Amino acid sequence: MIMVEKEDLGLSLSLNLFQNTPKQPQPLNLISSSPYFHPLKLSSQQTITPSSDQNSKLGIDVNRLPCTVVECEEEEEAGVSSPNSTVSSVSGKRSLRELDHDVDNRGNISDEEDAETARKKLRLSKDQSLILEETFKEHNTLNPKQKLALAKQLGLRPRQVEVWFQNRRARTKLKQTEVDCEVLKRCCENLTEENRRLQKEVQELRALKLSPQFYMQMTPPTTLTMCPSCERVAVPSSGVGVDASNRHISMAQAHHRALPIGPWASVAPTITHRMFDVFRQ
DNA sequence: ATGCACTGTTAGCTTACGTCA
DNA sequence: ACTGACGTAAGCTAACAGTGC
Numbered sequence: 001m002i003m004v005e006k007e008d009l010g011l012s013l014s015l016n017l018f019q020n021t022p023k024q025p026q027p028l029n030l031i032s033s034s035p036y037f038h039p040l041k042l043s044s045q046q047t048i049t050p051s052s053d054q055n056s057k058l059g060i061d062v063n064r065l066p067c068t069v070v071e072c073e074e075e076e077e078a079g080v081s082s083p084n085s086t087v088s089s090v091s092g093k094r095s096l097r098e099l100d101h102d103v104d105n106r107g108n109i110s111d112e113e114d115a116e117t118a119r120k121k122l123r124l125s126k127d128q129s130l131i132l133e134e135t136f137k138e139h140n141t142l143n144p145k146q147k148l149a150l151a152k153q154l155g156l157r158p159r160q161v162e163v164w165f166q167n168r169r170a171r172t173k174l175k176q177t178e179v180d181c182e183v184l185k186r187c188c189e190n191l192t193e194e195n196r197r198l199q200k201e202v203q204e205l206r207a208l209k210l211s212p213q214f215y216m217q218m219t220p221p222t223t224l225t226m227c228p229s230c231e232r233v234a235v236p237s238s239g240v241g242v243d244a245s246n247r248h249i250s251m252a253q254a255h256h257r258a259l260p261i262g263p264w265a266s267v268a269p270t271i272t273h274r275m276f277d278v279f280r281q
Numbered sequence: 282a283t284g285c286a287c288t289g290t291t292a293g294c295t296t297a298c299g300t301c302a
Numbered sequence: 303a304c305t306g307a308c309g310t311a312a313g314c315t316a317a318c319a320g321t322g323c
Contacts, residue, residue: 173288
């Protein structure tokens, strides 16, 4: 079994093309004149499906159109292939699906198949998917000219290219949302943990039973200086709340006195750095 | 009025897995 | 124990429909 995976933002785009597991019933070749192949139901799980590999060996591309590209372009320009330019049969006009069914009828579909009203879905070939992916990488939206050119190149209807790009944008956005959610979740977890830790620190500090004068004198450090040698924060000597004998110690001295000196000196930089770490993740 | 993009939904198809003879 | 057929659930994605700009 060969699986071709394409990663984009972690999005796995399965490009497996009718490759079956050994346990799966082997598909039979069904040469369909319809642009959409019609799986012939044998049972709830047995399905005759065209193998693109096998068909390609036979020179048959199930995704190829019965009409010419010129016809497709005319169709597109006439607006008949866009469901947005048509209204459902309920409101008087016919949907794309119905229009596609007409194409099927032109391909001499049997009454049995004709009776089957379920919409058919093609599978893009590996090459088609690759080209679409490459184009999407360059620009995730197409102007009408680009759409027509790409459709012509791929042998698809412009509407199909349009739909593919719509779905691709939706998948990209969904994946990005998932990634964003993961990031926010991690941020939340980290902040919760940080909050817990800080609460604990507050409790510990309160337990020190420091005098009210100590806190009256203590001011939160608004400017912190990082020691270049050890990258610890040095607290300004004035107004730190240490006793007079330690007022005028130098940075180096402070360094060797095992900073932080006051409670704010230990908490504030930690918060700053942790916060940064949280959002850097 | 028209066209396009976005969003949500539907349905066809594939794959993995479990069960049974 | 191994194998193949069968059923089922889950995931992917083409196609569709509705909506807003």
